[in-house]
Amino acid sequence: MRQEAVRFYDEQPSTATLRDEVLQGLSARPKHIAPKFFYDEQGSRLFDAICEQPEYYPTRTEMAILESCADEVACLTGPDCTLIELGSGASKKIRLLLEALWPRQYFGIDISREFLLESVRRLAHDYPWLEVHAACADFAQDVDLPDCPGSGRKLVFFPGSTIGNFEPRDALAFLQRVRRQVQPGGALLIGVDLKKDPRVLNAAYNDDQGVTAAFNLNLLERLRTELGAELDPENFRHHAFYNAARGRVEMHLVSRRTQEIRVLGKRFRFDAGESIHTESSYKYSVEEFHALAHRAGLQPRQVWLDSARLFSVHYLDVTRRQSPAVA
Numbered sequence: 001m002r003q004e005a006v007r008f009y010d011e012q013p014s015t016a017t018l019r020d021e022v023l024q025g026l027s028a029r030p031k032h033i034a035p036k037f038f039y040d041e042q043g044s045r046l047f048d049a050i051c052e053q054p055e056y057y058p059t060r061t062e063m064a065i066l067e068s069c070a071d072e073v074a075c076l077t078g079p080d081c082t083l084i085e086l087g088s089g090a091s092k093k094i095r096l097l098l099e100a101l102w103p104r105q106y107f108g109i110d111i112s113r114e115f116l117l118e119s120v121r122r123l124a125h126d127y128p129w130l131e132v133h134a135a136c137a138d139f140a141q142d143v144d145l146p147d148c149p150g151s152g153r154k155l156v157f158f159p160g161s162t163i164g165n166f167e168p169r170d171a172l173a174f175l176q177r178v179r180r181q182v183q184p185g186g187a188l189l190i191g192v193d194l195k196k197d198p199r200v201l202n203a204a205y206n207d208d209q210g211v212t213a214a215f216n217l218n219l220l221e222r223l224r225t226e227l228g229a230e231l232d233p234e235n236f237r238h239h240a241f242y243n244a245a246r247g248r249v250e251m252h253l254v255s256r257r258t259q260e261i262r263v264l265g266k267r268f269r270f271d272a273g274e275s276i277h278t279e280s281s282y283k284y285s286v287e288e289f290h291a292l293a294h295r296a297g298l299q300p301r302q303v304w305l306d307s308a309r310l311f312s313v314h315y316l317d318v319t320r321r322q323s324p325a326v327a
């Protein structure tokens with residue numbers, strides 16, 4: 001393995017971040033914990049398993065779209081680019097792009113350190129011509145994108161509709177940050193899940209094998225192992241549903257009974273049926289997403305959909321002119 005060829009930057013959120021955000025979220029009404037905390041090593045593995053479930057259409061649909069548009073993406077981007085992947089897991093999608101674009105540099109950014117290292121080491125091994133960098137960081141925060149020397153453009157790849165896990169105002173702020181950090185001439189290639197029949201959405205987040213349930217409940221294991229929380233995961237159940245009024249799938253951990261849990265010496269009381277809101281997954285029509293991109297000062301250049309209109313992949317240009325809506 002060409003391990004030494006991977007340049008690694010470690011800005012992993014500390015246990016203090018987990019502690020502070022969990023204490024704050026459990027003290028709030030309604031109780032909530034941010035979805036970024038799903039992704040410890042086990043959580044990342046469970047997420048990979050979700051992507052293999054027959055009900056969870058986004059991964060395979062996005063993959064099929066990328067297979068059909070990769071050459072077009074390469075034409076739009078040009079040679080010698082720096083490819084920056086946000087949320088780089090064990091993704092097969094990036095391999096597809098690497099083989100179509102032949103970038104000069106690859107930069108993977110992910111919140112899950114071990115998982116990231118494993119995947120970038122594999123990339124460095126499999127693509128010896130590629131300069132590989134990795135940063136363990138929370139890209140939802142104000143993380144600086146790498147300053148990469150070279151003549152090519154920066155292409156930021158943000159797959160999987162992870163943008164849907166941001167509240168719309170945070171999604172806007174995130175797109176504005178990408179726009180600021182990718183110089184004019186650069187672009188964002190982003191996967192966005194589409195609005196559709198709620199039955200399809202409800203099935204996708206309630207797979208028959210119970211993998212999504214295990215992924216959600218793993219958050220409680222994380223609180224036990226990393227924060228010494230005193231709670232019984234058996235006293236909670238997974239609940240996921242499409243909230244049409246908000247245009248989002250919501251995931252919750254619902255208390256099966258009246259109970260009290262203890263986290264870092266603090267007690268938190270739950271009524272039976274009360275939940276911790278653990279994730280929102282916003283769905284956008286193409287028009288809604290274009291409107292958001294415009295507000296962020298990004299210029300929609302191309303959008304690809306599958307024939308069933310389940311999922312979209314957008315190519316957004318970073319142009320020199322700032323959108324009047326943002327100024």
Ligand code: AVI
Binds near residue numbers: 050212
């Ligand atoms: C990572 N993210 C886009 C996934 C989603 O669909 O919101 C996470 C997930 N949660 C449950 N299943 C998948």
